[in-house]
Amino acid sequence: MSIADFKExxxxxxxxxxxxxxxxxxxxxxxxxxxxxxxxxxxxxxxQVDISFVQLMEAARIYAVSAGKNIALAEPANGPVLDVLExxxxxxxxxxxxxxxxxxxxxxx
Amino acid sequence: xxxxxxxxxxxxxxxxxxxxxxAGLLDxxxxxxxxxxxxxxxxxxxxxxxxxAMFGFDALAAFTHHCETAFDRVRKGEVPATQAxxxxxxxxxxxxxxxxxxxxxxxxxxxxxLLANLRAAVEGADNPSAAQALSAPARTLFxxxxxxxxxxxxxxxxPLPLLDELRELGECRIVADRSAIPSLDLLSxxxxxISWNVELLTSQPRSAIEDVFIFVMDDMQLEIxxxxxxxxxxxxxxxxxxxxxxxxxxxxxPVTASASRVSAPVTVAPLPTDAKASKxxxxxxxPAEKLDELMDRVGELVIAQSRxxxxxxxxxxxxxxxVSEDVExxxxxxxxxxxVLRMVPVTQLxxxxxxxxxxxxxxxxxxxxxxxxxxxxxxxxxxxxxLADPLVHLVRNSCDHGLETxxxxxxxxxxxxxxxxxxxxxxxxxxxxTIKDDGRGINRERVRAKAEASGLIPPNANLTDQELYQLIFxxxxxxxxxxxNLSGRGVGMDVVKRTIDALRGTxxxxxHAGQGSEISLAIPLTLAIIDGLxxxxxxxxxxxxxxxxxECLELSIEEDMRSRGRSFISLRDSLVPFLRLRDLFxxxxxxxxxxxxxxxxxxxxxxxxxVDQIIGDHQTVIxxxxxxxxxxxxxxxxxxxxxxxxxxxxxxxxxxTEGQQQEAHLRAAG
Numbered sequence: 001m002s003i004a005d006f007k008e009x010x011x012x013x014x015x016x017x018x019x020x021x022x023x024x025x026x027x028x029x030x031x032x033x034x035x036x037x038x039x040x041x042x043x044x045x046x047x048q049v050d051i052s053f054v055q056l057m058e059a060a061r062i063y064a065v066s067a068g069k070n071i072a073l074a075e076p077a078n079g080p081v082l083d084v085l086e087x088x089x090x091x092x093x094x095x096x097x098x099x100x101x102x103x104x105x106x107x108x109x
Numbered sequence: 110x111x112x113x114x115x116x117x118x119x120x121x122x123x124x125x126x127x128x129x130x131x132a133g134l135l136d137x138x139x140x141x142x143x144x145x146x147x148x149x150x151x152x153x154x155x156x157x158x159x160x161x162a163m164f165g166f167d168a169l170a171a172f173t174h175h176c177e178t179a180f181d182r183v184r185k186g187e188v189p190a191t192q193a194x195x196x197x198x199x200x201x202x203x204x205x206x207x208x209x210x211x212x213x214x215x216x217x218x219x220x221x222x223l224l225a226n227l228r229a230a231v232e233g234a235d236n237p238s239a240a241q242a243l244s245a246p247a248r249t250l251f252x253x254x255x256x257x258x259x260x261x262x263x264x265x266x267x268p269l270p271l272l273d274e275l276r277e278l279g280e281c282r283i284v285a286d287r288s289a290i291p292s293l294d295l296l297s298x299x300x301x302x303i304s305w306n307v308e309l310l311t312s313q314p315r316s317a318i319e320d321v322f323i324f325v326m327d328d329m330q331l332e333i334x335x336x337x338x339x340x341x342x343x344x345x346x347x348x349x350x351x352x353x354x355x356x357x358x359x360x361x362x363p364v365t366a367s368a369s370r371v372s373a374p375v376t377v378a379p380l381p382t383d384a385k386a387s388k389x390x391x392x393x394x395x396p397a398e399k400l401d402e403l404m405d406r407v408g409e410l411v412i413a414q415s416r417x418x419x420x421x422x423x424x425x426x427x428x429x430x431x432v433s434e435d436v437e438x439x440x441x442x443x444x445x446x447x448x449v450l451r452m453v454p455v456t457q458l459x460x461x462x463x464x465x466x467x468x469x470x471x472x473x474x475x476x477x478x479x480x481x482x483x484x485x486x487x488x489x490x491x492x493x494x495x496l497a498d499p500l501v502h503l504v505r506n507s508c509d510h511g512l513e514t515x516x517x518x519x520x521x522x523x524x525x526x527x528x529x530x531x532x533x534x535x536x537x538x539x540x541x542x543t544i545k546d547d548g549r550g551i552n553r554e555r556v557r558a559k560a561e562a563s564g565l566i567p568p569n570a571n572l573t574d575q576e577l578y579q580l581i582f583x584x585x586x587x588x589x590x591x592x593x594n595l596s597g598r599g600v601g602m603d604v605v606k607r608t609i610d611a612l613r614g615t616x617x618x619x620x621h622a623g624q625g626s627e628i629s630l631a632i633p634l635t636l637a638i639i640d641g642l643x644x645x646x647x648x649x650x651x652x653x654x655x656x657x658x659x660e661c662l663e664l665s666i667e668e669d670m671r672s673r674g675r676s677f678i679s680l681r682d683s684l685v686p687f688l689r690l691r692d693l694f695x696x697x698x699x700x701x702x703x704x705x706x707x708x709x710x711x712x713x714x715x716x717x718x719x720v721d722q723i724i725g726d727h728q729t730v731i732x733x734x735x736x737x738x739x740x741x742x743x744x745x746x747x748x749x750x751x752x753x754x755x756x757x758x759x760x761x762x763x764x765x766t767e768g769q770q771q772e773a774h775l776r777a778a779g
Contacts, residue, residue, distance in 0.1 A: 019262045022298040030293055051268055055290055056298050063293035087269045089283035089305055 010074055013043040017053040017081075025053075029060055033069050042074035049080045051088050061101060076104040119164040121394065123209045126157045128460065130202055134195050135463045141190045144313060150198070151180040157205065169208040172220050176201050179231050186248060186279060186312050188231055196471075197223070197230040199464070248279065248312045250336040256304035258328035263299040266325055272305070274321045279311030304330075397490065400451055404637050407440075407447045408730035411638060414440040415728065415751035444638055444728060451491070451637070455533040455542070456484035458493050462504055462531060469508040476515055476525050477508055482532035488540045492632055495612055496542065499605040503544045503628055504529065506602065511548035511626055521623065523547065539614075539656075539711070540634055545627040551620040556580060578618035582606035613745040615711075615762040631711065631762065641729035641748070643756065644707065645722040647696025650756040652729045652748055653718065657709045657761040661723055664704040669719075676771060678706060678717055686768045687717030693743070709761050716768030718759070731758060 011032050014021060032039050041057070043049075064071040077085055085091050085102060099105040130153040137146040154177040162170035176198050182188045201223045208216055253275070257268055275281055286304045290296070309318065318333055319326070414436050421433035459481045466479040488496075512518075512527035519525055530545040553574070560566045560580045580586060584603040609616050614632035633639070633654075641652035662678070677684045687706055691698065701721040708717050731746045738744070745760040 019299055026293065026296060026298040033293070050262075051301070051303065052262055052298060055287075055301070055303055056293070056296065058287050058290045059293040059296040059298075062290065066292055084269065087272055088303070089272065089285040089307075090287075092282060092284040 010040040010042050013041060013047065015044050015047045017043060017047050018050040019052040022052040022056055026056055026059075029056070030063070033060065033064055033067065033071060036069070038070035038072070039064070040072050040074045043081060045079045047080055049084045051084060053081070054084055054088060054090060071101075073101065073104070077102045116164060118394070119160060119166070120209055122160065123157060123169075124206075126153050126160075127202055127206055127209070129153050130157070131199065131464055132460060134199050134202070135467055137190055138192060138195045138467065141192070141195075142312075144184075144317075147180065147183050147190055151177065151184050154180055161209075166209065166212050168212060168216060168220070169205060172201070172208060172216075172224070173205055175224050175227060176205075179227055182231065191230065191233065193230040193233055194227075197227045199467070201227060248310050251307075251309045251311065251315070251318060252332075252334045252336055253307040253309060253318060254304065254330075254332040255307075255322065256330045257301055257325055259300045259302075261325060261329075262301050268301070268303075268305075271321055271325075272307075275307055275309060275318070278313045278317055278321075279309055281310075282308040400490070404447055404451065407444055408638060410440050411444060411728045411730050412749050412751070416753070417751070419751035441728065448489075448638065451489050452487035452634075453490045453493055454484060455486050455488055455493065455540070456481075458496060458500065459484055459531050459533075461497070462500065465501065465504060466508065466529065469505065473508060473512075474514065475508065475512050475527055477512060478526045478528045480528060480530045482530065483534045486533040486535055486540060488533075488632070488634055489637065491637075492540070492612060492634070495608060496630070496632065499608045499630070500531075500542070500544065502602060502605050504531070507544060507546040507548065507626070511546040511550075513549055517549075521549075535634065536631075539631045542630045542632065543627060544630075545625065547625040550622045550624055551578060551581070551618070551626050553577060553620075553622070559586065574620075575618065578620060579616070581618070582616065613760060613762075615766075637731060639729050639731060641727045641758065642707065643724040643727040643750075644705075644718075644720040645724060646690040646694055646720050647698040649694065649696065650724065650750065650754065651690070651720075652727060652756050652758045653707055653709060654729075654758070654761055655726060657711065659708045659710050659715065662706045662708065662717075664706045664719055666700075666702060669700065669704060680708065680715075680717075685715050685717050686771055687719055688764060688768050688771070689719045691719070691721065709765065711762055711765045714765050714769055716765045718764065729756075729758065 011029065013025065017025065029039075029041075041060075060071055063069075090098075090102070094102070096105075130150055133146050133150040133153060137143055137150060140146070154173055158170045158173040158177050161167075161173060179188075179194065179198065183190050183194070188194075204216070204219055204223050207214065207219075257266060257271075258264075261268070272283055275283065284306045286306055287302075289304065290302045296302075311317070315333055315335065319331070322329060322331055414433075417433050418437055421430045424430070462481075463479055466477050469475075470477045507529050508527075512529070513521065513523070515525040518527060528547045530543070532543045532545070534541050556577055557566075557572075560577070560583075561568050561570075563583075563586065565580055565583055565586070566572065582602045582605060586602065606616065609630055609632065612632050614630055617629040617631070618626065619629075620626040634656075640655040642655050642658050644651050644653060662680075664678070668678070676687055676689070678687055679685075685708060691700060698721075705720050705723050706717040707720060707723065708715055710716075727748075727750075729748045732748060734741065734744065734746055742763045743760055744757040745763075746758045747755050748758060750756050
């Protein structure tokens with residue numbers, strides 16, 4: 001399985017990834033994971049992000065594992081998403097799986 | 110409508126910032142570990158640099174940047190605050206003032222020299238051994254665990270700025286705990302399920318950590334555990350062998366809504382920033398000369414009102430009288446408001462002496478403690494401005510001549526550090542400023558010998574202590590055996606006398622050998638408008654400042670005849686000397702049949718002034734006497750009456766002294 005495969009079912013997130021828009025994103029993401037065996041998430045470089053998005057992605061990873069599905073990011077976290085990961089303490093003590101998912105370090109989850 | 114020159118506004122603001130920086134540095138010098146002061150100085154430098162750059166003061170901005178950087182390192186705990194650093198930044202602060210005032214001047218050499226000093230001070234502080242020697246602030250490792258209320262995000266609380274604030278407190282390791290995040294299908298995405306574990310190495314107290322969460326503390330879970338205390342040097346890689354000091358075991362203190370600690374910090378929430386900002390916006394900065402201009406206008410209005418009152422009083426027109434009374438009331442209120450606007454607390458005046466004493470302490474090698482009292486006492490701004498120079502002379506004199514060296518003090522059984530107390534208080538329309546030291550006291554014999562040698566007094570003249578001590582204010586008078594750059598040249602004290610005289614004030618000196626000296630300056634609260642009591646003596650009218658008037662009595666012809674040669678009246682079992690102003694002013698007129706005695710006082714001293722008639726109260730706009738009359742001691746100024754005539758204002762202090770001298774002579778004569 002490669003990133004390119006995931007990109008076929010790529011879910012392009014809206015630019016607003018904050019608590020104001022998070023409920024709608026959750027709903028769409030839930031449907032997407034349910035519908036597809038593998039889901040790839042893409043976000044814009046200049047998106048607005050807060051901790052609610054990071055939390056949502058972590059919840060999505062848990063759901064995907066329990067449902068026997070795959071979920072991945074189209075690109076390693078960068079820009080505002082990487083900034084939130086860093087400021088919120090997600091990068092500290094990151095496991096290998098976490099590093100693979102968020103930073104594309106190592107193999108693909 | 111004219112708009113203020115932005116450069117002038119910047120200069121005013123810069124002067125205030127520099128004062129704040131200086132005050133912060135002087136406070137810090139007393140307590141080098143005071144984080145609040147370090148932050149305040151840093152903020153002051155930061156603001157000065159930023160505003161300087163904005164208004165084109167590039168040299169100032171560039172120079173201040175170095176000081177700001179030094180304090181940023183102190184703030185971050187990278188180097189400790191040291192006295193050398195404080196002194197270097199104090200000197201740099203003086204240079205910043207020059208860069209504000211004359212930005213185009215040639216400051217390069219001075220800037221370089223001061224920055225070299227600053228670098229040396231920072232490097233000295235950066236040296237681990239030096240840092241330990243100078244008691245670097247201890248740093249503590251805190252373990253913090255917190256979770257915010259579940260609805261925090263929905264309520265608009267963003268955890269990221271809180272985490273950023275924690276990072277600003279010191280070296281910080283933040284790990285998000287995501288173990289409580291549910292699966293996406295169960296997730297309520299606007300609820301917060303993440304908690305955090307933080308290790309923070311900081312010199313800040315626990316309260317600083319709690320302050321970070323002050324606005325969310327009610328519903329959150331916060332555990333703060335102090336693990337160890339260490340100096341910053343102990344944590345640096347170069348000094349790993351330096352033992353980390355264990356701290357007393359500190360119990361983990363979970364802070365919840367029910368914890369008693371929660372409510373207290375909330376009341377001292379970091380609101381001041383906003384509160385201060387909103388308060389500042391309620392103030393308007395007005396140039397001092399505008400206030401002076403307004404005061405002059407009010408003065409003219411008071412004179413015009415006085416004329417109107419006189420015209421209305423002589424007229425039968427009831428409507429005119431009513432209008433006149435309204436104008437009188439309104440002008441009185443306007444005058445009172447104006448006077449309040451001009452009053453400033455003496456703290457502005459006293460503040461500058463902290464630096465002076467700090468510098469004098471270094472120059473003389475003496476340990477000097479400056480204590481101030483009554484800083485909230487308010488005085489007219491023009492009086493404050495004119496008091497600055499005399500006080501500088503007096504404080505310098507106390508430091509140089511008054512206080513002994515630490516060795517001399519120890520030998521005399523005194524504490525090593527000498528003490529200078531500056532105090533202010535209001536008393537009967539006057540402000541009393543006192544400079545008191547606990548030094549060796551004025552050497553009476555040396556003053557007498559010097560005065561005799563200078564021909565100021567004849568040999569063996571019979572003088573009271575007060576009369577003798579007043580001689581130190583004579584031009585060229587100095588008993589110092591050595592001329593230093595501080596004092597001893599005999600210039601200065603006469604300047605004090607001249608200035609206080611010009612302010613219509615008096616100087617009182619008290620001294621006790623081995624115990625110290627006390628110089629009190631009694632100055633009128635205002636130099637502009639006073640409430641006066643208008644009296645007539647012969648054909649002339651005079652104003653007595655109402656604040657000095659205690660009571661008015663009638664002096665019958667019989668009493669007047671009885672008191673001839675004595676000039677005392679009996680006032681509730683005490684004898685009060687009185688002066689016949691008719692005689693004093695040589696009016697050449699016969700006394701009125703029912704003369705009045707106006708009893709005036711300065712503190713505990715009282716004297717009666719015999720006048721022909723008490724006309725009534727009078728708002729008195731004080732006009733200075735001409736240079737031709739500057740040596741007329743009985744009058745302190747003049748005023749224009751409603752009918753255009755001039756009335757002289759009596760100098761209460763001088764008259765009371767004269768009355769007391771008369772009493773002393775009469776007592777001596779038996």
